Every structure is written in C-alpha cells, then in structure tokens.
Amino acid sequence: MNPKLTRRRFIKGVIASGAAATTTAAWYSATGQERPSGFVERLVRINVNGQVRNVDVEPQETLASTLRYKLGLTGTKLGCNRGECGACTVLVNDVPTYACSVLTHSFKNDRIETVEGLESANGDLHPVQQAFVEELAPQCGYCTPGQIMSAVGLLRENANPTRDEARHALAGNICRCGSYDSYLDGVMRAVELIG
Amino acid sequence: MGEIVRFKRDVWGEEVILGVSWDLLYVVFMAIVILLIAHAIVMAALAKKNLERPTGEGRRIVRHESIDRWFHWLMAASILVLIFTGVAPIIGLRIAWLDIHWISGLILTFLVIAHIVRASFWQDFKSMLLMPKDFAEPFDSARKPGKYYFEQKGMHWAVTVVVLAVIVTGVLMFMQIDSPFWERTNSMPEDQLGLVFLLHGLSTLALVALAATHIYFALRPEKIFYTRSMISGWMSEDELAANHDPAKWSPKEAD
Amino acid sequence: MVATSHDVMPDIELYQPADEATALDLASRLGNEGWLLGGGQDTYGWLKDRNKNPSAMIELTQIDAWKGITETVDGIEIGAVTTLTDIARDPLIQSRFGLLAEAAGIVASPQIRNVGTLGGNLIQDTRCWYYRRGLDCYRAGGNICYADSPEGLNREHALFGASRCVAVTPSDTAPALVALDATMVISSTSGQREIPAQDFFVGPDRDILNMTVLNEGEILTAVRIPNTWANAEFYFEKVADRNVWDFALVNVAAAFRTSGENIEDARIVCGAVECVPRRLQDVEAAIRGRSRSDSTANAVADMATAGARPLNYNNFKVPLMQNLVKRAIRG
Amino acid sequence: MVGLGIGQGYHNAGRSGMDGIVMMGPDGRLKVHNGVGNLGTYSYAAVSRAAAEVLKMPWDRVDIITGRTDLHLPITSPQDGSNSIFTNTRTFYGAAQDMLTKMKEIAANDLGGAPEDYDISNERVHQIADDSAGMTFGEVAARGLELGGKYTGEAELPEELAEWTQIAADRLAGTGFMGIFHDPRHEGNPPGFTVTCCEIELDKETGKIEIHDMISIGEAGTIMHPKGMDNQLVGGAVWGIGLSALERHLYDPQNGIPASTGYWQSKVPTYLDCPLKIDTGWVDLPDPENPVGARGIGEPSQGSVSAALTAAITDALDGHIFGASPITTDMILNHIAGTSEESVPLAQNNYRG
Incomplete structure (x- = not known):
C-alpha cells in the first residue's frame, strides 16, 4: 500500500482538479460582462493561511464551501451549516467566525486562518493542538478544529485566560461528546505550553 | 395580469387555495373607473340641451321612511369601513385594521339580518322583487316603474348576493381568529379555509365594483334626487310623475 | 411549505456597494427582491432552507460610513453594521450605556456576535418555529396561524398584542435601545427619516408581514442614543433555555434615575413577550418617587403583566416577566 | 434555592462470542488486529492493551492494526452498549495467551524442556530456572514462520471462529506468527x-x-x-x-x-x-x-x-x-x-x- 495515496489525499486531489477546471471555465464566463455597480466579480484572491489563493467564488458561496470544496481545506468541518454548532469556526483577522455563515466575498481583504494553517513550517503542532493531544481532549473529533480555532483566537487576544474566560470564549462551539471539560483542560495546558 | 387564485403549500406540502390574487383589486378598480368615466362621457354626449328636469318644488311625498334611511346609511358606513379596513393592508397602509374590520362586519351582519326580517314581514317586499316583465323596462321608454326601477332592483339584488357572500365567508373567517367570544381553534382544514378566503376576496372585489357604481349613480345629476330622498326622505310629485308609475306605487304625502 | 434542508446556498446575486449612495440606489432598485445583508447570521438559514427567496443580496458591511461608534453633541451614534462584539466591548458604550453593552454581549454566541451587526439584531425576523419552518402562516402571507391553536406549540410566543400572529421579537438589543430612548436613522434614495426606537417596531395588528416600519428600499443606517439616560442605573437580564445561542424566553432592559433613595424616572422594557419590545409605562409611572426595594417591586409586579393573554403553553412567561421586572426594580 | x-x-456492559487475532513478525513487534471503532473513547487502544499486558510488551512496541476491513481484522463487537472494553479485552487477552502458549512451545522445542518451564520477560521467552537460556520474541516469531502450521495460522484454528474472522485468518495465514482466539459465550x-x-x-x-x-x-x-x-x-x-x-x-x-x-x-x-x-x-x-x-x-x-x-x-x-x-x-x-x-x-x- 502506497502510504502517499491515502483516501484523504485522493479526495483532495479530486477536489483540487475539479476546482482548477471550474476556475478556468468560469474565467471566461465571469469576465467581460456588464454588471451594475456594486456587483461582485467571481474571480477573487483570498488570503488563506498566509497564502494568497486565486479562486473562482460564486456570489452566494459561503467561506466554508470555498475552503472545503475549492481549496481542499477539509479541516474546516460543516456540522449544522446554520451557525448553531461551531464546527466550521475559522479565524478572520484573528476573530473566530462561523465559516458556514459568512460569504467568501466578504473577506477578500482579510486574513483567513484554518486549522491547517496552525502547524508550524517544521511540522510542530500549534500549542493548542499539542495541548489538546496531551489532554486527549477530542473524542470523536468532529468539533475539534472549531474548538481549536476558538481557543487560538482566545489566546491571541488574552494570553492568560482563566478557566471561566476560556469557557465563555469557547461557548460558541458545541461538543456532542461532551468533552467540554477536556477542552478547557487543553486550553489551560496550552497557556502553560506557550508559557 | 397575473393569476386569479393564489395557492400555497399546507403543512404537508400539498397545494391548497390561499385566496384571491389581490392584483385583481387594481384590475377591478381600474376597470370600474374606466367604465364609469366612459358612461359619464356617453351620457354627456347624449344629453339633450336644456332638458327639463323634474323640479324638486311642490308637494312632497315620502320615498324612504326614517328607519329605512338609518338602515341604509349604517349599512353603507359599515360596508365602506369594511372595504377600507380590508383593502388598507393590501395596498400597504399600516393600520390596526382587524378589530375595526370584524366589529364593522358584526354590525353589518346584524343590520342585514334585521333588514331581511323587516323587509320580509313589515315592508312592501314585493316592491323590490325583480319580475320577468321588469326586464323589458329598460327597452321601453313608455313603461314606468313602481317604487324601484329595473336598475335599482338589479343593483339591490346584486349587492344582496355579494353582501351575503361576504358575510357568510366573513363569519367563517371570524371564527378562525381570537375574539372576545371564543379562542380560535384552527378547526377548519386549510383547503376549506382557503376556499373561504377566495370567496371572501372575490365578493370583496365585486363589492368594490358595486359600491363604486352605486356611488357614481347616486351622484349623477339626473339621479341625485334619489340621494336626497335617502337623506331627507322625500321626493317631489314632479319627480314622482317623471320617473314612476303612480298606478304601481302610490306613496303617502310627506308631513 | 415544509422546509427542505439544503446545505448549499441557492443561486443568488450579491452586491457589495462600497458607498452609501450605491447601496441606497440598489436597495430602491431591487425592492423586495433585494435582501439587505448585515452580518447575515439570520440570513443564510432562510436562504439555505429556501424559505425566503430574494434574487439578490446587498451587503452593507463594506460601507464604512455605517460602521463604528461616534460621539455626537448630545449622545452617541452607532452605525447599523457595527458588530455586536464591537458594541459590547466599546469603552464609551460600556461606561455610558452599559445596558446596551450588556445586551449586545449576551446575544447568541461569540462567533455570531463577532459577525452579527446591531442593525441585523434589531430587524431580524421572529423565531416562531412554525414560521421558521417555512410554513405559509399569516406572517408568511398565508391565512392561518399554527402556533395559536389548542394544540399549537406556543411556549415561546406572545403574551400581549397578538393579532392573528402570536410571534415575539427575538432581539436582545431592541429592548435596551427602547429603554435608552434611542432613535433609528432610516435612509433611502428619497432622504433620511428618524423614528424613535419605540415606534420602529410594528406588531401584527398593523403589519403582519414585517416587524419594523422599514419600507421597501429603506435601510436602517444608524442608531442614535441621546444622553438622556447616560450613566443611569441599568438592569438587563435575559432568560433563555440555554446560556448560549438561545433566544430570550423573556428579557428585561431597564434604566433608572434616582435621587437619594427614590426613583425619579425609569424606563422598563421587556422583550419576547410581544411582537414589539414592550415598554411598561404603567410600572414606570407607579414607581416614580418610590425606592428601589422589594416592597416597590412587589407592589407593581401584577401591573407589569396586566392585560397579558397567555396561550396554552406560555403561562410561565407571566411569572417570569413579573419576576424580571421585580429584579430590575430591586436592582 | x-x-x-x-x-x-x-447499563449491562459486556458481551462475548467475538474473536481476537494478534500477529508478530521477525521484528518482534506485536500487531493487534483490532476491529473496534474509535468513537473518541479510545477503547480500540485500551482493549489492545490487554494483549500487550499478557506478553509484557512495552506499549511502543505494539502496533494497532485498525480502521479498515482490508487489514484483515477479526470480528469484534459493535462499539455500543458500553461493551467494548469487556468484550474485546477478553478476545485480545485470549489471542495473546494463544501466542504466549505457542511461544513457550517453540522455545521448549528448540531449547529443551517443557513449555511449562518457560516464562517471558523483556520481550524474551526464557527458562524459568535460567533466564539466559531463551529467545527474543523476534527470534520466536521467525522460528514460528519457519515452522508454519498452527504457528502462522495455517492449521489448527480455533473452532467456532466467525466467518468474518475465518476470512481474515485465511488472508493472514503464513504472513506472521499468529495468536488467535475465539471467546466462548459466557453466562x-x-x-x-x-x-x-x-x-x-x-x-x-x-x-x-x-x-x-x-x-x-x-x-x-x-x-x-x-x-x-x-x-x-x-x-x-x-x-x-x-x-x-x-x-x-x-x-x-x-x-x-x-x-x-x-x-x-x-x-x-x-x-x-x-x-x-x-x-x-x-x-x-x-x-x-x-x-x-x-x-x-x-x-x-x-x-x-x-x-x-x-x-x-x-x-x-x-x-x-x-x-x-x-x-x-x-x-x-x-x-x-x-x-x-x-x-x-x-x-x-x-x-x-
């Protein structure tokens, strides 16, 4: 078994090639048409995890859709898709945001960070990720990327939160496994790791 | 022109009637205005110069008893209020119309019932009956009517039908909302309720047209003495002679 | 129509006007076909469920003129697309109108507050679950109310002001702004008008399809709070099932001016008991000249809910509302 | 107030009647073929631990083979009803015991004496009397591969193995030193x-x-x-x-x-x-x-x-x-x-x- 050809990589490959094809096709359809002022162009550049990416974004597309299906960043999970669970939380200019409930077009000039962007260049996990691993905080793991992003957002704003402050900052993320305690333990450990 | 009937989906996703399409309100309104203007122009063109109108001078005879006039004006007022309060939210006027609407509706219902009872037993019911021979009246200038001429009777019965339809459907709708007398039950299936709304809407449209026509004719110069008679009760002998056949209607003299 | 849940947004245009004139022009041109977009936190669910079907969205958050908190001669002005987080954390609002900061800080969840705007919170549609489900009820232009019937599930619905529809205002900031005697600034291509917060919201008796006085083509652009109630004694409390996300079962926003022991003037407003924020003027009048104490609170508790007409499953809102008003008065 | x-x-918290397979190659690493899913409870790891304990293996020398059916996993209980730990520690304990027995047989066969004279420690099988007389697990596994038959799952499989486990065992047969176990129904x-x-x-x-x-x-x-x-x-x-x-x-x-x-x-x-x-x-x-x-x-x-x-x-x-x-x-x-x-x-x- 070739370890490089995992199922996840395969899916990502399919997504990437699909995105490339639609982008090229849409370049022609989306340009050269007269539109009323204020109308959005479909081809945009967005800054995701420090990289500027050219994407063909439909006007009504949510950020979560773009990240997952155009850029292959499937770490951002879709739970309810209604802003009621928090699994899709990403950071926009360091602010935790439900990617399912914002439009990609709204953030053309902003810095978007997903869970994929937290790992450092040398492969070290972000302290919050490391702390969550050490505390065995995730159970099923579906809400975990969102919990991580909320925690990272909190720690950037307040490097030394109390457990209660952490609880309020993470309050917009549901965990159906009920791992709230472990996530809070993880945040407190991350505070120590960052030192 | 859009559709006539609006549909909606009920809880189960089945398509049911929602009611009449209120686009028709504008259609009906415009149509009736155009018709009446056309009528006014034709009448003006046909009008003979220096036509002698019957004079209102001279002896007065009673056309409408005081109680009948009260009935008429109260019904007129309640219908106008009903039309206004019903139409206001449709044309986008933000007023608290519903309570006024159903209270007026109850008043109208009471008046109509009272009128029916009175007209059936105490008044000259026959004077309003539309007989087959009356249909010749418009085509024969020699024929003069009794108390009411053909068009008046026609208008009366058209309004009767429409008002009864409005009242029956209105009462059914009234039973679907909270009122001081009961709490609503949502007891009517949605498709039947939709049908009720449709009939109420259609009769509203008819009523708007009839009311406009009625008001128009009441204000026509050659008919305005009827309006006066509905306000003050009398008409002159001259007017009586010019328009009615004393053999068919012999009113008493006014005091 | 029974809601069909979709994960993707429907095909719909998006306009991102960069200045006021373009936005107003778009709003007037698109009319009912255009959906004004603040943070969109109450929008995308409607659209994904296909229960509201506008043909275009007009995003207002790019317009800097409608964003931010500024001090004016006689108070402050808050742009309608200022986020709730910004309002909750603004030092000026915290120090002067803590009531609004508190209300904005308890809306929904942190992420929603980070994106959601004040304007959006004020004009968001009601949470009646039958209506949200996409059923064609009165509020959706139909001819029936599913919530107010012997078997309707109406635990979250109105005590007051029901007229066919029994939905309630879901907003937390609306009662606070009514209590602060704020003014809503409404713009359109034909100019600007100002409406007191109290008159901004309309009940189903006057308009069963809309919850505010906004007409087609009009945009709520700013909220002005006069200094009348600046630095007053405030009380805000929201009771909801869960402490995150959930909409108020009842909330109360109150402002008191006292001299010595006694209340000189007060404004008390409850949300989620009527289609509009309900101001309790009788209670306000009754407590003038009395102290903020248990006895005052108990004396006016019944007055707070006088005229309430509970439905089958919302009787609890009567004691809840009384208790919250009592707490507000006690301080 | x-x-x-x-x-x-x-809640009743355990079943039986499932099967366990453990494998070992000449590298001496213990491979636990484990069908327990991971709902976030980590029980797939906890139940594998039973096999490691039996063989006194350090945890970092144990590989848990899990997650995909084409990895030849034995039948295990569905992860529901609080039963995973009880049910699957029984099977992996049993499979490891089977491997232990086979290890002692091989050692006794090669080094003399009876299997009962042998014990294990530090990843070695050795005589109880003289712990310098022994073989490493890797050597035992290599020897088992040479011997084949029941040592590599090519013969003498337990009766009553589930059909699913049979297939897994067939596929694994001959590829490594095998411990396999069927857990009888318990009362x-x-x-x-x-x-x-x-x-x-x-x-x-x-x-x-x-x-x-x-x-x-x-x-x-x-x-x-x-x-x-x-x-x-x-x-x-x-x-x-x-x-x-x-x-x-x-x-x-x-x-x-x-x-x-x-x-x-x-x-x-x-x-x-x-x-x-x-x-x-x-x-x-x-x-x-x-x-x-x-x-x-x-x-x-x-x-x-x-x-x-x-x-x-x-x-x-x-x-x-x-x-x-x-x-x-x-x-x-x-x-x-x-x-x-x-x-x-x-x-x-x-x-x-």
Whole structure:
C-alpha cells in the first residue's frame, strides 16, 4: 500500500482538479460582462493561511464551501451549516467566525486562518493542538478544529485566560461528546505550553 | 395580469387555495373607473340641451321612511369601513385594521339580518322583487316603474348576493381568529379555509365594483334626487310623475 | 411549505456597494427582491432552507460610513453594521450605556456576535418555529396561524398584542435601545427619516408581514442614543433555555434615575413577550418617587403583566416577566 | 434555592462470542488486529492493551492494526452498549495467551524442556530456572514462520471462529506468527455502574438551574484507560444534563411534524450550561469475569447524572416530582406559580405523550 495515496489525499486531489477546471471555465464566463455597480466579480484572491489563493467564488458561496470544496481545506468541518454548532469556526483577522455563515466575498481583504494553517513550517503542532493531544481532549473529533480555532483566537487576544474566560470564549462551539471539560483542560495546558 | 387564485403549500406540502390574487383589486378598480368615466362621457354626449328636469318644488311625498334611511346609511358606513379596513393592508397602509374590520362586519351582519326580517314581514317586499316583465323596462321608454326601477332592483339584488357572500365567508373567517367570544381553534382544514378566503376576496372585489357604481349613480345629476330622498326622505310629485308609475306605487304625502 | 434542508446556498446575486449612495440606489432598485445583508447570521438559514427567496443580496458591511461608534453633541451614534462584539466591548458604550453593552454581549454566541451587526439584531425576523419552518402562516402571507391553536406549540410566543400572529421579537438589543430612548436613522434614495426606537417596531395588528416600519428600499443606517439616560442605573437580564445561542424566553432592559433613595424616572422594557419590545409605562409611572426595594417591586409586579393573554403553553412567561421586572426594580 | 441530588446509573456492559487475532513478525513487534471503532473513547487502544499486558510488551512496541476491513481484522463487537472494553479485552487477552502458549512451545522445542518451564520477560521467552537460556520474541516469531502450521495460522484454528474472522485468518495465514482466539459465550451480564452527586442552585424567579458541583464515580472494574474513563464520565454527564434539563424532543400534536429540528430547537448543552468542572473518580476493582478485570462504562453516566440532576431539582423544590423530563424553565416556573399547565406535550422524553 502506497502510504502517499491515502483516501484523504485522493479526495483532495479530486477536489483540487475539479476546482482548477471550474476556475478556468468560469474565467471566461465571469469576465467581460456588464454588471451594475456594486456587483461582485467571481474571480477573487483570498488570503488563506498566509497564502494568497486565486479562486473562482460564486456570489452566494459561503467561506466554508470555498475552503472545503475549492481549496481542499477539509479541516474546516460543516456540522449544522446554520451557525448553531461551531464546527466550521475559522479565524478572520484573528476573530473566530462561523465559516458556514459568512460569504467568501466578504473577506477578500482579510486574513483567513484554518486549522491547517496552525502547524508550524517544521511540522510542530500549534500549542493548542499539542495541548489538546496531551489532554486527549477530542473524542470523536468532529468539533475539534472549531474548538481549536476558538481557543487560538482566545489566546491571541488574552494570553492568560482563566478557566471561566476560556469557557465563555469557547461557548460558541458545541461538543456532542461532551468533552467540554477536556477542552478547557487543553486550553489551560496550552497557556502553560506557550508559557 | 397575473393569476386569479393564489395557492400555497399546507403543512404537508400539498397545494391548497390561499385566496384571491389581490392584483385583481387594481384590475377591478381600474376597470370600474374606466367604465364609469366612459358612461359619464356617453351620457354627456347624449344629453339633450336644456332638458327639463323634474323640479324638486311642490308637494312632497315620502320615498324612504326614517328607519329605512338609518338602515341604509349604517349599512353603507359599515360596508365602506369594511372595504377600507380590508383593502388598507393590501395596498400597504399600516393600520390596526382587524378589530375595526370584524366589529364593522358584526354590525353589518346584524343590520342585514334585521333588514331581511323587516323587509320580509313589515315592508312592501314585493316592491323590490325583480319580475320577468321588469326586464323589458329598460327597452321601453313608455313603461314606468313602481317604487324601484329595473336598475335599482338589479343593483339591490346584486349587492344582496355579494353582501351575503361576504358575510357568510366573513363569519367563517371570524371564527378562525381570537375574539372576545371564543379562542380560535384552527378547526377548519386549510383547503376549506382557503376556499373561504377566495370567496371572501372575490365578493370583496365585486363589492368594490358595486359600491363604486352605486356611488357614481347616486351622484349623477339626473339621479341625485334619489340621494336626497335617502337623506331627507322625500321626493317631489314632479319627480314622482317623471320617473314612476303612480298606478304601481302610490306613496303617502310627506308631513 | 415544509422546509427542505439544503446545505448549499441557492443561486443568488450579491452586491457589495462600497458607498452609501450605491447601496441606497440598489436597495430602491431591487425592492423586495433585494435582501439587505448585515452580518447575515439570520440570513443564510432562510436562504439555505429556501424559505425566503430574494434574487439578490446587498451587503452593507463594506460601507464604512455605517460602521463604528461616534460621539455626537448630545449622545452617541452607532452605525447599523457595527458588530455586536464591537458594541459590547466599546469603552464609551460600556461606561455610558452599559445596558446596551450588556445586551449586545449576551446575544447568541461569540462567533455570531463577532459577525452579527446591531442593525441585523434589531430587524431580524421572529423565531416562531412554525414560521421558521417555512410554513405559509399569516406572517408568511398565508391565512392561518399554527402556533395559536389548542394544540399549537406556543411556549415561546406572545403574551400581549397578538393579532392573528402570536410571534415575539427575538432581539436582545431592541429592548435596551427602547429603554435608552434611542432613535433609528432610516435612509433611502428619497432622504433620511428618524423614528424613535419605540415606534420602529410594528406588531401584527398593523403589519403582519414585517416587524419594523422599514419600507421597501429603506435601510436602517444608524442608531442614535441621546444622553438622556447616560450613566443611569441599568438592569438587563435575559432568560433563555440555554446560556448560549438561545433566544430570550423573556428579557428585561431597564434604566433608572434616582435621587437619594427614590426613583425619579425609569424606563422598563421587556422583550419576547410581544411582537414589539414592550415598554411598561404603567410600572414606570407607579414607581416614580418610590425606592428601589422589594416592597416597590412587589407592589407593581401584577401591573407589569396586566392585560397579558397567555396561550396554552406560555403561562410561565407571566411569572417570569413579573419576576424580571421585580429584579430590575430591586436592582 | 440549593438542591442536592444523587443518582445511580446502570447499563449491562459486556458481551462475548467475538474473536481476537494478534500477529508478530521477525521484528518482534506485536500487531493487534483490532476491529473496534474509535468513537473518541479510545477503547480500540485500551482493549489492545490487554494483549500487550499478557506478553509484557512495552506499549511502543505494539502496533494497532485498525480502521479498515482490508487489514484483515477479526470480528469484534459493535462499539455500543458500553461493551467494548469487556468484550474485546477478553478476545485480545485470549489471542495473546494463544501466542504466549505457542511461544513457550517453540522455545521448549528448540531449547529443551517443557513449555511449562518457560516464562517471558523483556520481550524474551526464557527458562524459568535460567533466564539466559531463551529467545527474543523476534527470534520466536521467525522460528514460528519457519515452522508454519498452527504457528502462522495455517492449521489448527480455533473452532467456532466467525466467518468474518475465518476470512481474515485465511488472508493472514503464513504472513506472521499468529495468536488467535475465539471467546466462548459466557453466562451472566456484567454491569457498569456510576453514581453522581450534584449540587445545583435553582433560581425560583427565573426557573433556571446552575450546576455548582458535580462528581461522577464509575464502577467499571479495572480502569484500562484513565483519560478515556474520564471522558466517558464527563461526556455522559453532558448528555445527562441535556436529558434532564434541556433536550425536549417534540412533535407538533396539531400536524404531526417534528418540532425539534435544528440545534436551536434540539438543545444540546453548551459550555455555559455545564458546570465549570465535572469531577470524576472510579473504584478500580477488578471484575472476575474479565481476564484484565475491565468492564464498560459508556451509558451509565448519562443515567446517573440525569437522575442526580432531576433529584437535585426536586430537592430544590421541596420534593416536587415532575414525572417528566427534561425539566425546563417553564415547568419549574409553572410549578412555583401554581399554574396548572399540562406539561406533558412539551416534555415528551418520558414517552407518555
């Protein structure tokens, strides 16, 4: 078994090639048409995890859709898709945001960070990720990327939160496994790791 | 022109009637205005110069008893209020119309019932009956009517039908909302309720047209003495002679 | 129509006007076909469920003129697309109108507050679950109310002001702004008008399809709070099932001016008991000249809910509302 | 008002009749072929641990082969009903015992003496009398591969293996030194128990409850995975809080349509509805029915927390019992106000509506 050809990589490959094809096709359809002022162009550049990416974004597309299906960043999970669970939380200019409930077009000039962007260049996990691993905080793991992003957002704003402050900052993320305690333990450990 | 009937989906996703399409309100309104203007122009063109109108001078005879006039004006007022309060939210006027609407509706219902009872037993019911021979009246200038001429009777019965339809459907709708007398039950299936709304809407449209026509004719110069008679009760002998056949209607003299 | 849940947004245009004139022009041109977009936190669910079907969205958050908190001669002005987080954390609002900061800080969840705007919170549609489900009820232009019937599930619905529809205002900031005697600034291509917060919201008796006085083509652009109630004694409390996300079962926003022991003037407003924020003027009048104490609170508790007409499953809102008003008065 | 509550939760926590396979290659690493899924309970790791314990293997020399059916996994119980630990430690313990027996046979065969004269330590099989006379596990595995037959799964497989396990064993046969085991059906019903104590503050004016303190103690035999155990107790607690206080599951009696769709109506507890910290603990008393003394603990925690919270609400309300759950704000306020509002249609988790 070739370890490089995992199922996840395969899916990502399919997504990437699909995105490339639609982008090229849409370049022609989306340009050269007269539109009323204020109308959005479909081809945009967005800054995701420090990289500027050219994407063909439909006007009504949510950020979560773009990240997952155009850029292959499937770490951002879709739970309810209604802003009621928090699994899709990403950071926009360091602010935790439900990617399912914002439009990609709204953030053309902003810095978007997903869970994929937290790992450092040398492969070290972000302290919050490391702390969550050490505390065995995730159970099923579906809400975990969102919990991580909320925690990272909190720690950037307040490097030394109390457990209660952490609880309020993470309050917009549901965990159906009920791992709230472990996530809070993880945040407190991350505070120590960052030192 | 859009559709006539609006549909909606009920809880189960089945398509049911929602009611009449209120686009028709504008259609009906415009149509009736155009018709009446056309009528006014034709009448003006046909009008003979220096036509002698019957004079209102001279002896007065009673056309409408005081109680009948009260009935008429109260019904007129309640219908106008009903039309206004019903139409206001449709044309986008933000007023608290519903309570006024159903209270007026109850008043109208009471008046109509009272009128029916009175007209059936105490008044000259026959004077309003539309007989087959009356249909010749418009085509024969020699024929003069009794108390009411053909068009008046026609208008009366058209309004009767429409008002009864409005009242029956209105009462059914009234039973679907909270009122001081009961709490609503949502007891009517949605498709039947939709049908009720449709009939109420259609009769509203008819009523708007009839009311406009009625008001128009009441204000026509050659008919305005009827309006006066509905306000003050009398008409002159001259007017009586010019328009009615004393053999068919012999009113008493006014005091 | 029974809601069909979709994960993707429907095909719909998006306009991102960069200045006021373009936005107003778009709003007037698109009319009912255009959906004004603040943070969109109450929008995308409607659209994904296909229960509201506008043909275009007009995003207002790019317009800097409608964003931010500024001090004016006689108070402050808050742009309608200022986020709730910004309002909750603004030092000026915290120090002067803590009531609004508190209300904005308890809306929904942190992420929603980070994106959601004040304007959006004020004009968001009601949470009646039958209506949200996409059923064609009165509020959706139909001819029936599913919530107010012997078997309707109406635990979250109105005590007051029901007229066919029994939905309630879901907003937390609306009662606070009514209590602060704020003014809503409404713009359109034909100019600007100002409406007191109290008159901004309309009940189903006057308009069963809309919850505010906004007409087609009009945009709520700013909220002005006069200094009348600046630095007053405030009380805000929201009771909801869960402490995150959930909409108020009842909330109360109150402002008191006292001299010595006694209340000189007060404004008390409850949300989620009527289609509009309900101001309790009788209670306000009754407590003038009395102290903020248990006895005052108990004396006016019944007055707070006088005229309430509970439905089958919302009787609890009567004691809840009384208790919250009592707490507000006690301080 | 402060209310105290104690609740007890029970669930039968273990099955039998499943199979276990462990493999070893000349590198001496233990490969546990494990069909247990990972719901976040880490029981796939905890049950593999039983095999490592039998062979006294350091944990970092153990590979858990899991996650995909084409990795030739034996039949294992579905991960439900609190049974994974009990059921699958039995199978992997058995498979490792089988491997141990085979190791001793090979050692006795090569180095002389009877299998009973041998023991293991430090990844070696050696004579009890003279521990310098022995072979490393890697050497044993290599020898087993040479010998083939029952040592590599090519013969003498246990009877009654499930069809699924048969296929896995067929595929694995000859590729490594194999330990394989069929767990016979056992009698009885191993219990998982939890007890929860909680202290709440009930606000009589708003009907809201706040959980000040909550501790859940589990009785699930030997604790295989303390962090996993903690997660089970705490996770169950969050579910219990939902069951007792928040999550109404309703149908609209008027039209029959479901009324608890979406998280805004199906109210999963959030961070702020749970206590800041839920304390946990366990008895850690080995279970005689299980070779490593372990039993499951998935469900019981929900029950005990739900019961404790309900009891605490009852305590705060001077003993009033609602007879329906969840006990939501409206029910509490109606009770205090003396309003006789029929609560059953709005609280249908009691299966009465």
